[in-house]
Amino acid sequence: xxxxxxxxxxxxxxxxxxxxxxxxxxxxxxxxxxxxxxxxxxxxxxxxxxxxxxxxxxxxxxxxxxxxxxxxxxxxxxxxxxxxxxxxxxxxxxxxxxxxxxxxxxxxxxxxxxxxxxxxxxxxxxxxxxxxxxxxxxxxxxxxxxxxxxxxxxxxxxxxxxxxxxxxxxx
Amino acid sequence: xxxxxxxxxxxxxxxxxxxxxxxxxxxxxxxxxxxxxxxxxxxxxxxxxxxxxxxxxxxxxxxxxxxxxxxxxxxxxxxxxxxxx
Numbered sequence: 001x002x003x004x005x006x007x008x009x010x011x012x013x014x015x016x017x018x019x020x021x022x023x024x025x026x027x028x029x030x031x032x033x034x035x036x037x038x039x040x041x042x043x044x045x046x047x048x049x050x051x052x053x054x055x056x057x058x059x060x061x062x063x064x065x066x067x068x069x070x071x072x073x074x075x076x077x078x079x080x081x082x083x084x085x086x087x088x089x090x091x092x093x094x095x096x097x098x099x100x101x102x103x104x105x106x107x108x109x110x111x112x113x114x115x116x117x118x119x120x121x122x123x124x125x126x127x128x129x130x131x132x133x134x135x136x137x138x139x140x141x142x143x144x145x146x147x148x149x150x151x152x153x154x155x156x157x158x159x160x161x162x163x164x165x166x167x168x169x170x171x
Numbered sequence: 172x173x174x175x176x177x178x179x180x181x182x183x184x185x186x187x188x189x190x191x192x193x194x195x196x197x198x199x200x201x202x203x204x205x206x207x208x209x210x211x212x213x214x215x216x217x218x219x220x221x222x223x224x225x226x227x228x229x230x231x232x233x234x235x236x237x238x239x240x241x242x243x244x245x246x247x248x249x250x251x252x253x254x255x256x
Contacts, residue, residue, distance in 0.1 A: 031214055048221075049230060099221060106217045106233075113233060 012138075019115070026111055032104045034078060042071050043080060043097060043105045051084070051096035080104060180253075181246045183226065188242070191219045201243045209242075227253050 002010075024037050032040070045060045046052055058068040072095060075081040080101035086092035097105060120128050148161070181201070189196045192210055203209055211219070220231050223245070229252040239245050 102221050103214065103217050106220070107213060109233065110213060110217075 022115070023108075023111060027108075030107065032107065035080070035104060039071065039075060039078075039080075040104065040108050042068070042075065043101050044108060046081065046095055046097055046101070046105075048097055048102040048105050051082075051094040053086075054093045054095060057095060075101070177246060177250060180249050181243075184223070184242065184246055184249070187222045187226065188219060191215055191222060199242065201246075202241050204241060205239060205245070223249065229253060 020037060023040075027033065027035060027037065027040060035043075042057075042061065045057050054065050054068055054072070058065045061068065072081055072083060076083055080098055082096050082098055084094050084096075086094050120131070123131060185196050185199055188194075188199055188209075192215060194210065199209070205211065205216075220236065223229070224231055227249055229249065231248075235248065239248060
């Protein structure tokens with residue numbers, strides 16, 4: 001029989017992989033089949049409204065501005081993103097979505113909302129609230145673990161510290 | 172004043188709607204249900220929404236759209252969001 005830890009860890013990995021896979025398949029079958037998942041996530045990080053700076057967008061995506069520049073070059077060519085110099089500070093590059101970019105971004109966010117709606121629809125109000133509380137706690141915990149690696153020079157050392165703390169919690 | 176503004180917005184919504192859905196203005200009624208009576212697919216719905224956002228310089232996030240049932244609801248929402256602009 002599987003332990004609770006095994007069931008939980010397998011489910012977490014499976015949920016993550018299956019959401020991404022479903023998203024990818026829905027993209028390929030839909031109107032925006034020329035976009036990869038990573039590109040779609042870049043569009044979502046830019047968002048359908050105000051223009052954003054390259055630096056802030058790269059920060060939100062957890063990538064370097066160099067990596068984002070390559071991605072934005074492709075998205076500009078595909079007609080999803082507009083790149084402009086800031087009118088007040090010419091050193092700053094701002095990015096925003098074209099009409100097609102906005103459409104792709106909103107269709108993708110609808111995909112996630114429909115998925116969430118279907119999952120929640122199987123529960124009554126009390127269970128939905130309980131489920132959301134638990135999911136939020138898991139989300140916060142994982143985000144907290146991720147933050148420990150942010151800016152860590154020695155990732156291996158950080159990983160060992162995380163493992164040590166987890167061991168202490170289990171004792 | 173309120174009535175004429177409402178009428179003005181209604182006519183513009185109607186124009187955008189008929190252009191995005193490629194249907195005649197005469198085939199669209201105020202109390203038509205956006206989900207069941209108008210021939211929208213998801214992409215057309217968002218084309219319509221983006222056109223409205225650009226025309227009125229407003230934001231229409233999904234949480235807000237979920238509350239909209241009819242063409243008239245959209246007109247009321249635009250009136251509310253553009254008040255004082």
